[in-house]
Amino acid sequence: MTAVPVRDREPAALRLRRMTGQVGWGVLAWVVGIAFFLPVLWMVLTAFKPESAAQTWPPKFVFTPTLAQFRLVFSGWGPYVTHSLIATTVSTVLVLALAVPAAYALSVHPVPRWRDGLFFFISTKMLPIVAAIGPLYVLALHAHLLDSIWVLIILYTAMNLPLAIWMIRSFMLEVPKEMLEAAELDGAGRVREMTEVIMPVISPGLVSTALICVIFAWNELFLALNLTVTNAATLPMFLISSVPQEGLYLAHLSAAATVASIPVILVGWIAQRSLVRGLSMGAIK
Amino acid sequence: MAGVKFVSASRVYAKDAPPAVDALDLDVKDGEFMVLVGPSGSGKTTALRMLAGLEPLDGGRVEIGEKDVTFVPPKDRDIAMVFQNYALYPSKTVAENMGFALKMQGVHKDERARRVREAARLLDLDEKLLDRKPKALSGGQRQRVAMGRAIVREPRVFLMDEPLSNLDAKLRVQTRSQIAELQRRLGITTVYVTHDQVEAMTMGHRVAVLAGGHLQQCDTPRQLYDNPVNQFVAGFIGSPSMNLQTVPLTESGARIAGTVIPLPTAVRTAASQAGLREIVLGIRPEHLHLADGRGDLAGDVMLVEELGADALLHVRLAESGNLIVARTEGRKPPPPGQQVTFRVQPDDVFAFHPETGARLAG
Numbered sequence: 001m002t003a004v005p006v007r008d009r010e011p012a013a014l015r016l017r018r019m020t021g022q023v024g025w026g027v028l029a030w031v032v033g034i035a036f037f038l039p040v041l042w043m044v045l046t047a048f049k050p051e052s053a054a055q056t057w058p059p060k061f062v063f064t065p066t067l068a069q070f071r072l073v074f075s076g077w078g079p080y081v082t083h084s085l086i087a088t089t090v091s092t093v094l095v096l097a098l099a100v101p102a103a104y105a106l107s108v109h110p111v112p113r114w115r116d117g118l119f120f121f122i123s124t125k126m127l128p129i130v131a132a133i134g135p136l137y138v139l140a141l142h143a144h145l146l147d148s149i150w151v152l153i154i155l156y157t158a159m160n161l162p163l164a165i166w167m168i169r170s171f172m173l174e175v176p177k178e179m180l181e182a183a184e185l186d187g188a189g190r191v192r193e194m195t196e197v198i199m200p201v202i203s204p205g206l207v208s209t210a211l212i213c214v215i216f217a218w219n220e221l222f223l224a225l226n227l228t229v230t231n232a233a234t235l236p237m238f239l240i241s242s243v244p245q246e247g248l249y250l251a252h253l254s255a256a257a258t259v260a261s262i263p264v265i266l267v268g269w270i271a272q273r274s275l276v277r278g279l280s281m282g283a284i285k
Numbered sequence: 286m287a288g289v290k291f292v293s294a295s296r297v298y299a300k301d302a303p304p305a306v307d308a309l310d311l312d313v314k315d316g317e318f319m320v321l322v323g324p325s326g327s328g329k330t331t332a333l334r335m336l337a338g339l340e341p342l343d344g345g346r347v348e349i350g351e352k353d354v355t356f357v358p359p360k361d362r363d364i365a366m367v368f369q370n371y372a373l374y375p376s377k378t379v380a381e382n383m384g385f386a387l388k389m390q391g392v393h394k395d396e397r398a399r400r401v402r403e404a405a406r407l408l409d410l411d412e413k414l415l416d417r418k419p420k421a422l423s424g425g426q427r428q429r430v431a432m433g434r435a436i437v438r439e440p441r442v443f444l445m446d447e448p449l450s451n452l453d454a455k456l457r458v459q460t461r462s463q464i465a466e467l468q469r470r471l472g473i474t475t476v477y478v479t480h481d482q483v484e485a486m487t488m489g490h491r492v493a494v495l496a497g498g499h500l501q502q503c504d505t506p507r508q509l510y511d512n513p514v515n516q517f518v519a520g521f522i523g524s525p526s527m528n529l530q531t532v533p534l535t536e537s538g539a540r541i542a543g544t545v546i547p548l549p550t551a552v553r554t555a556a557s558q559a560g561l562r563e564i565v566l567g568i569r570p571e572h573l574h575l576a577d578g579r580g581d582l583a584g585d586v587m588l589v590e591e592l593g594a595d596a597l598l599h600v601r602l603a604e605s606g607n608l609i610v611a612r613t614e615g616r617k618p619p620p621p622g623q624q625v626t627f628r629v630q631p632d633d634v635f636a637f638h639p640e641t642g643a644r645l646a647g
Contacts, residue, residue, distance in 0.1 A: 178372035181339050182434075187360035187389035196385070200376030 045049035046254035054251035077259070079230075080238040086149055088217040089232060091156035095213050097207065098157070099164035106165070106179065107172040118169075121162040133226055140227055147186065149232040160213040165269050167212070169206030172198060207274035211267060218264055235260045287350030287363075287441040289313040289336060289474060295344030296331050305331045307498040308345060311478060318468050320489035321478045324521075328498040328632055329478045330446055336476060337366050337444050351439060360389075365435035366444040370451065371427050373419040373434075380415040383433045403435040407467065425456050432464070435469070443468070443475040448485065461488055482522050486510070494518050516642035519567050519635055527595060528570065528609040533563045539636070542602040543565060544581035546629060551646035552636045559638060565646065567635035570597065573611035573627040575619070580626030584609070589618050600625060 010018075046054050048065040101120075108115045136155070137146075145151040175198055183197045199206075221236040228237070239260060242253035268275065291311040297304045304329040313319040321329040334340040336347055346355045353363050365386070373382050383404060384397040392400075405415060408429045419427055428448060444544035448464070449457045458589035459510055465488045468475050479485055485492045486506040493503040494517070502514045506522075513519035520526050534556055538547040546566070548556075556564055575581070584590045584600035587608065598611045611627060619625050636645040 084499035173511070176370065176372065178368045178370055179374065181337075181359075181369060182366070182372040183374075183385075184339070185337065185364070185366050186434075187358045188385075192389065196377075197374060203376075 015165045017051075044134045045259050046251055047258045049251050049254075051249060051251045054254070055248075069251045070259070072252055073255045073259050077238050077256070078234070079234045080233055081144065083149055083152075083228075083232050084218060084235040087152040087156055087232075088214055091153045091160065091217050092210055092213045094153070094157045095160045095164045099161060099168050099209070100194075100199075100206075102161075103121065103168035103172050104198070107169045108175070108193075109190075118166075121165055125162050126229060129222055133222070134221075137226060146227060146229045147229045151227050152224060152234065155227075156217040156220065159220070159223075160216055163216075164213055166208050167209045168205065171202040171209075174205075175201050194259055204274040204277040207271050208277075211271055211275055214267060215264055286316075287474060288315045288348075288349040289319075289442055289476060290351075291345070292348065293319065293334070293345035294335055294342055294347055296328075296340055297336055297343045304328075304343070304498050307337065309495075309498075309500055311493055311500060311503060313474060315474055316472045318465065318475045318488060318490045320485040320492045321476065321495060322480065322482055322485035322492055323495035323501075324480060326497070327495040329480075329495050331498075333444055333446055333476060333478045334393050334494070336442075337364060338362055350623065356603065361518075363441045364444055365438045365440040365442075367431050367435050367448045369447040370429040371419075371448075373427060373430060375419055378416050379410075379422070379430050379433075382419065382430055383437050386434070386438050400437050400439075401433070402454065404436045407436060407470075408433050409463075424452055425460065428452060428460065432467075436467075441474065443473050443477075445475065445477045447479050449479070452479075458485075464488065466580070483524060492522075494521060496521075510554055513567075513635070514644055516565055516567070516637040516644075519637070519644075523569060525570050525610050525612070527567045527635070528573075529565050529567050529637070530605070530607055530609070532566045532600075532605075534561065538631075539564060539566050539634075541605070542582040542584060543604045544583075546581070546632045546634055548636060549631070549633070549646070555645040556636070559645075563639055565637040565639050565642070567637060568609070568633065569610040569628055570610045572629055572633035573609070574629065575611070575613050575629040576626050578626055580628040582627040582629065584625060584627075586621050586623050586625055589621055591615065591618070593604065598625070600627075634637055 042059065045061070046059075047069055048067070049060070049063050050066050050068060052061045053060050105111050106118055109115070140146045140151045143151075145154075179197060179201070180193065183193050188196060219236060220234070221240070224232075224234045225240075225271055228234070239253065239256050242249045242256055289311075290313070291309045294306060294309045295304050296306040309328070309332055311332075323329045331340060335342055336349075338354070338357065341353055346353050348354065349362060349364070374385065377385065380398070380401050383401045387397045387400065401415065402412070404410075405412060410426065410429050410433060414422065414426060414430075419430065422430065428451070431448065444567060449460055452460060460468075461484055477484075477488065486509075489506060491503060491505055492509055494501040494509065496517050499558075502509060502513075502518045509518060509522045513522065516529060520529055530541060532541045534540075534553075535545050536547050538553075574580070583603040585603075586598050587601050588599040590597040590599070592615065595612050596614050596615045598613055598618060600609055600611055601607070602609060613619075637643065638645060
């Protein structure tokens with residue numbers, strides 16, 4: 001007797017149940033996905049509307065697209081995007097430069113009382129930023145750093161450092177102990193051990209950490225709002241300028257938000273492979 | 286080229302816990318292949334790591350080439366180690382992996398390349414593999430790269446921590462003879478850790494059996510097999526393991542399965558001096574000879590394991606009902622359920638103290 005594939009021998013009732021189940025889950029997945037994506041889609045669509053069309057309710061899906069909002073955004077955003085770029089990249093570089101040695105001292109060759117050190121770092125994140133803004137303002141004032149890009153760089157570094165240390169530490173803990181011992185036997189000192197063995201192994205983790213820091217710094221509003229005015233105003237401040245006292249410039253806001261999201265999405269797209277590897281690195285063991 | 290000495294070396298992990306390695310005294314001669322064998326937790330890997338400098342000593346000292354290296358950092362001990370999981374650097378090519386130690390020492394690029402190529406040749410590693418990364422290699426190839434990394438350094442001592450345990454059975458048999466041959470060719474003192482007693486017996490010039498952090502016996506494989514110094518060594522070396530039964534003593538010997546096996550005078554004297562009423566009797570499976578109903582030890586065959594050339598009979602002894610294992614010819618073993626009798630030479634029998642496990646009058 002020639003072999004009949006198992007699938008063709010499946011009884012009809014069972015097959016119907018199975019396919020309904022699969023279709024059901026598929027529909028649910030699509031519904032959830034669309035629900036998450038719909039606001040973003042609406043934002044992007046609104047960006048192409050003239051201001052009048054943007055204010056309607058129910059929202060119009062048929063309209064004549066215009067690039068007028070984008071033109072407005074691009075003419076106005078110059079200094080803002082420059083400040084955002086500087087603050088984000090410099091603070092991220094500083095964070096990585098400081099977090100890698102710190103994570104090393106808390107994982108590979110732990111210092112005595114490393115647990116206390118680790119807890120101290122995380123405890124700084126437990127303080128609501130709203131409570132700290134008063135003292136921060138006064139400090140910045142006395143240091144003549146108000147409305148200077150440096151106050152943002154310093155504070156973004158401080159803001160992202162605990163998270164970066166924790167993430168990089170967990171990646172360093174993944175480096176097999178035997179690999180480090182082999183390097184020790186091969187004669188690698190502390191520096192060589194870091195550059196030749198540890199860094200190559202955790203590089204996907206470093207990319208994902210950097211990306212997280214970039215996202216937080218890029219989108220940060222509260223500190224920028226309170227500590228800068230014009231000389232260091234960042235992109236989020238440009239976004240809220242679309243929300244003046246007089247009314248809501250929804251189309252302009254949508255266009256600005258769309259443009260503001262693009263750099264981060266682009267960086268994430270480029271780094272996505274590293275990102276997935278980095279975030280799931282601890283998962284498979 | 287150097288000998289290795291453990292002098293009363295100890296390692297304790299927790300304060301009130303028994304030591305992982307307890308006052309180990311071991312002397313490895315220059316050029317010797319010494320195998321440290323024992324079950325998990327016996328302290329063999331810890332002892333190796335103490336020699337490597339990856340574990341500090343809590344007592345005693347370690348010497349390499351007559352010099353005390355207890356406080357010398359690992360990279361200055363002139364040793365090379367092959368790890369159980371190979372510990373290759375994943376971001377480096379095979380050639381870079383093998384040359385890494387030389388690079389740390391500042392050896393020139395050309396000299397590095399030469400030594401790497403030569404080690405690859407010695408290990409039968411195809412030159413094409415030198416530019417690949419470890420993840421593109423098979424398990425056996427990775428193992429050879431790990432060995433190459435050690436060979437390239439031309440150290441005074443090779444340390445190997447169960448390097449064959451991640452290979453499949455067939456590759457293991459092939460590789461262990463290659464390693465033994467390589468060591469013979471290079472003549473470098475080697476300390477090799479394994480839990481597999483077959484590896485120990487086939488590869489080592491001498492074998493040190495450890496259990497619970499203590500050295501049980503250090504001898505040639507032949508001596509360990511023929512003259513085990515205690516019950517642990519007797520039961521550990523040899524596969525299938527020696528049959529060990531606690532049996533009562535009689536006037537002339539030991540009573541087992543309805544018969545009395547005569548014991549030498551020396552053994553009986555030692556037993557009575559220790560005030561013993563019973564002893565642990567040890568008989569190797571191949572020393573139980575099937576005797577067609579005319580033998581002394583009687584029993585029923587419970588299970589037959591066919592190995593091809595031999596067969597292993599699991600026999601339930603008469604009187605005590607204990608199970609023993611006997612080795613017999615593979616051709617026509619008695620079927621399960623059949624009653625059999627065995628003959629055993631008194632010379633082939635071992636006697637151990639039931640409490641201490643020490644051999645009586647060895």
